[in-house]
Amino acid sequence: MKRKAKGIKNQTTIQNFITYAIVIAFWVxxxxxxxAGQMTSLLNGLLVPICTYVILAVSLNLTVGILxxxxxxHAGFMCVGAFSGAFFTKAxxxxxPSVGIRFAIALLVGAAVAALFGFLxxxxxxxxxxDYLAIVTLAFGEIIKNLINVLYxxxxxxxxxxxxxxxxSLNLEPEGEVIIKGAQxxxxxxxxxxxxxxxxxxLLALFIILNLVNSRTxxxxxxIRDNRIAAESVGINITKYKLLAFTVSxxxxxxxxxxxxxxxxxxxxxxxxxxxxxxxxxxxxxxxxGIGNIRGSIIAAVxxxxxxxxxxxxxxxxMLIYAIVLIAMMLFNSAPKAIEMRERLMEKVxxxxxxxx
Amino acid sequence: MAMLEVKNLSISFGGLKAVxxxxxxxxxGQLYGLIGPNGAGKTTVFNxxxxxxxxxxxxxxxxxxxxxxxxxxxxxxGGIARTFQNIRLFKELSVLDNVKVGLHNxxxxxxxxxxxxxxxxxxxEKEMDERALELLKVFDLDQESGYKASNLPYGKQRxxxxxxxxxxxxxxxxxxxxxxxxxxNETKELMDTIRFVxxxxxxxxxxxxxxxxxxxxxxxxxxVLNFGQVLTEGETSDVLNDPQVITAYLGE
Numbered sequence: 001m002k003r004k005a006k007g008i009k010n011q012t013t014i015q016n017f018i019t020y021a022i023v024i025a026f027w028v029x030x031x032x033x034x035x036a037g038q039m040t041s042l043l044n045g046l047l048v049p050i051c052t053y054v055i056l057a058v059s060l061n062l063t064v065g066i067l068x069x070x071x072x073x074h075a076g077f078m079c080v081g082a083f084s085g086a087f088f089t090k091a092x093x094x095x096x097p098s099v100g101i102r103f104a105i106a107l108l109v110g111a112a113v114a115a116l117f118g119f120l121x122x123x124x125x126x127x128x129x130x131d132y133l134a135i136v137t138l139a140f141g142e143i144i145k146n147l148i149n150v151l152y153x154x155x156x157x158x159x160x161x162x163x164x165x166x167x168x169s170l171n172l173e174p175e176g177e178v179i180i181k182g183a184q185x186x187x188x189x190x191x192x193x194x195x196x197x198x199x200x201x202x203l204l205a206l207f208i209i210l211n212l213v214n215s216r217t218x219x220x221x222x223x224i225r226d227n228r229i230a231a232e233s234v235g236i237n238i239t240k241y242k243l244l245a246f247t248v249s250x251x252x253x254x255x256x257x258x259x260x261x262x263x264x265x266x267x268x269x270x271x272x273x274x275x276x277x278x279x280x281x282x283x284x285x286x287x288x289x290g291i292g293n294i295r296g297s298i299i300a301a302v303x304x305x306x307x308x309x310x311x312x313x314x315x316x317x318x319m320l321i322y323a324i325v326l327i328a329m330m331l332f333n334s335a336p337k338a339i340e341m342r343e344r345l346m347e348k349v350x351x352x353x354x355x356x357x
Numbered sequence: 358m359a360m361l362e363v364k365n366l367s368i369s370f371g372g373l374k375a376v377x378x379x380x381x382x383x384x385x386g387q388l389y390g391l392i393g394p395n396g397a398g399k400t401t402v403f404n405x406x407x408x409x410x411x412x413x414x415x416x417x418x419x420x421x422x423x424x425x426x427x428x429x430x431x432x433x434x435g436g437i438a439r440t441f442q443n444i445r446l447f448k449e450l451s452v453l454d455n456v457k458v459g460l461h462n463x464x465x466x467x468x469x470x471x472x473x474x475x476x477x478x479x480x481x482e483k484e485m486d487e488r489a490l491e492l493l494k495v496f497d498l499d500q501e502s503g504y505k506a507s508n509l510p511y512g513k514q515r516x517x518x519x520x521x522x523x524x525x526x527x528x529x530x531x532x533x534x535x536x537x538x539x540x541x542n543e544t545k546e547l548m549d550t551i552r553f554v555x556x557x558x559x560x561x562x563x564x565x566x567x568x569x570x571x572x573x574x575x576x577x578x579x580x581v582l583n584f585g586q587v588l589t590e591g592e593t594s595d596v597l598n599d600p601q602v603i604t605a606y607l608g609e
Contacts, residue, residue: 208472215471215478216461216485223447223458230445233407234459234525235433244468292449 016210019295020203026302027199046309048263051198052256053305055205057285057297059252062209064283065292066218067245068225069126070134073141074253075278077114079269081254082261083148083180085110086189089262090179091155103192107201107258114254115247117144122246126239141279148269153180185268186261193263201259202298205252209294212248221245288329300329358421360385360561361529366405366415375401377585379415381563383529383578388555389563390576390593394606398585399565400442403531407439408432420528434462438527440518442534442565448507452498455506455517456489459524464488489524495557496520496550512543516550523558530554532564536571544568548575573597581605 030047033039056078063071085106089099096102121140128136152163156176163169167178180186212218220241223231232238261267271277285304289296307325311318332338359382366379376398383389391399404410406417408429417425424435438459447455466481493499496516501509509517515535522530535551536544548571554560566572572579573593580590583605589596596602 211472211474212468215468216457216464216466216481217468217471219450219454219458220461222450222454226447226449227445229409230441230447231458232409232429233433233439233441233445234521235430235462236458237430 012214015295016206016214019206019210019298022295023199023202023206023298027196030195042309042312046306047195048193048198048259050302050305051195051202052260052263053282053285053301054202054298055256055259056253056282057289057301058202058205058209058294059249059256060282061286061289061292061294061297062212062245062249062252064286065290065294066209066213066225067221067242067249069129069242069246070131070283071137071246071249072134072276072279072283073121073137073139073144074249074282075274075276076137076141076144077118077250077253078257078260078278079141079144079148079274080117081110081114081257082267082274083186083257083269084113084254085258086186086261086267087153087179089189089192090186091160099190099192103190103197103258103262106262107255110254110258111251112254114257115251117254118247118250119243122243122250126242126246138276138279141274141276145269145271145274148180148185148274149183151180152178152182154178183268185266187266189262189265189267191263191265193259198259201255205255206294206298208248208252213294217241217244284326288326288333290333296333303329359383359418360387360420361406361563362416362418363406364416366402366417367413368401368405368410369413374585376405376412379582379585379587381580381587381590383561383563385561386555386559387561388551388575388577389561390572390579391563391565391582392567392572392579393582393588397582399582400533401585402582403439403533403565406432406531407437433525433527436526436528437531438522438525438529439531440515440522440533440535442537444511444514444518446506446514446517446521448505450506451502452493452504452506452509452517453486453489453502455521456492456524457485459521460485460488463524463526492520492524495553512539512546515539515547519550519554523554523560528561530560530562532562532566534565534567536566536568541570544571547571551575569597 056074060071060074063069088106088109089102092102125133125136125140150164152165152167152170154161154170154172154176156173158173161170161172167181170178172178220231220236223236224238224241228238285301286297288304289298289300308318308322311321314321361381361383363379363381366376367374368376379402391402393399401410405412408427408431411426415425416423419436422435424432427435447458450458464481464485466477470477490499490502493502496519498513498517498520501513506514506517519532532551536547539547551562552575555562564576576593578591579593579596581588581596581602588605589599589601
């Protein structure tokens with residue numbers, strides 16, 4: 001009996017290590033691929049975005065899959081992280097000359113600011129559930145994006161200046177520098193993000209989320225998801241754990257944002273990168289990979305980010321194929337017949353040899 | 358002193374007085390039954406006791422501590438655990454994890470200790486596993502500890518709910534129609550289990566039930582609720598032979 005309980009625990013540990021191994025294998029594969037000179041510049045440019053999207057998908061899965069609440073404002077937290085991180089890197093250019101160190105601290109800053117936003121937004125928002133929660137998070141995501149679009153921040157010898165109007169109203173000294181220029185955003189962020197850093201951050205996000213899920217805290221969060229009333233009746237603090245999950249999720253999205261912003265020389269909050277389209281795209285990764293299935297989110301994010309670019313050669317058929325892949329993946333993941341077929345296949349594989357799995 | 362002392366408890370929804378001037382006094386170690394026709398307000402009483410609803414009037418004292426109007430989680434930590442009429446398990450979690458959620462407040466470690474797998478995580482998790490398996494063994498569920506809770510057969514799901522409630526280490530256990538949907542054999546087994554829980558855990562139990570065989574078989578005292586009001590109370594055999602009670606159930 002005891003062996004049984006231990007067996008389950010070992011199984012989750014093994015599953016987690018498989019997930020880490022897949023990520024590391026992907027990194028090794030890309031390294032070999034580029035050493036062999038097979039990388040096109042198109043593919044090279046995709047690597048950091050892929051890591052960004054994987055982190056976003058994994059973090060949203062914490063809210064949607066583990067906490068069980070539909071959030072459509074995830075891009076908003078990414079946006080907060082991106083801007084606070086890039087702002088830090090730019091503003092501290094004089095104080096900390098090393099780009100690497102600035103970037104490392106920027107990651108922490110992005111995580112902290114996004115966590116703060118997640119916490120503050122979570123307080124009112126998490127009183128709602130279901131569709132209502134989805135709509136309100138969508139609205140908050142848009143508010144964040146639009147606020148950043150009118151935000152002007154400048155720096156001179158007297159310190160930081162903030163305005164919501166225009167550059168002139170910042171009242172900067174002549175040698176002062178405007179860091180966030182409203183709709184133009186931040187320009188000239190050093191390109192510090194690399195694929196290796198991206199993969200390390202993916203691993204870190206996975207480490208935090210997988211360990212969180214398999215702990216006392218994670219159990220409490222999943223208990224709330226499965227039955228709020230019962231969770232309350234056994235003494236679980238609903239508000240605390242909902243807020244905790246939401247904040248961690250936002251914070252990790254913030255890290256993805258910092259990674260994203262340090263991959264671009266100019267960062268602006270457009271509907272395309274931080275709007276609800278992005279939030280929904282992240283949600284598509286999560287739903288497609290399987291709600292609550294962290295490894296699935298990773299695979300879905302990689303495939304769906306890489307696919308449209310890889311199919312560029314097919315021009316007009318590109319989006320058609322993308323759509324077909326979406327449908328096929330959806331069916332493969334959730335249609336009862338497909339699941340049956342998958343299980344049969346698994347049994348066959350297991351029958352042939354245990355090492356095959 | 359009574360383990361549970363309820364006085365003048367009332368709540369109305371709109372114009373309906375769902376529970377009106379309810380009172381009950383349960384001694385430590387007692388097996389107490391709350392019965393009444395459908396819609397009499399029995400489950401509402403449970404919801405008032407566990408803080409799901411805030412009473413309009415009245416007081417609830419558990420072991421001498423006033424818990425009126427407190428939050429559900431605080432009331433649970435104060436010592437009341439319950440099961441539900443329509444089973445409410447954590448469906449996607451394993452049987453073992455269901456009980457471990459019940460142990461949540463008694464075996465703490467911080468979220469950071471959990472994420473970074475510090476030594477306390479392993480120590481406390483081990484304690485939890487042992488305690489949870491002990492509890493599951495009492496209910497003969499230890500063989501199924503790895504199953505998903507929703508995959509258990511109905512009778513075992515009911516048992517798991519009781520095990521989960523007991524994991525919170527309560528002073529008073531509320532069972533809401535534990536025998537609902539069970540066949541006579543299962544009911545008989547359940548009666549033994551309830552008696553066993555009372556003796557083994559030194560528990561005070563208040564239960565709602567429609568199955569008169571179970572009620573007359575294990576309850577020492579009864580309160581009959583009708584239209585939100587206490588119709589009568591007393592020793593089980595007296596109450597069940599009271600003509601008023603028979604009228605309430607069967608009509609004139």
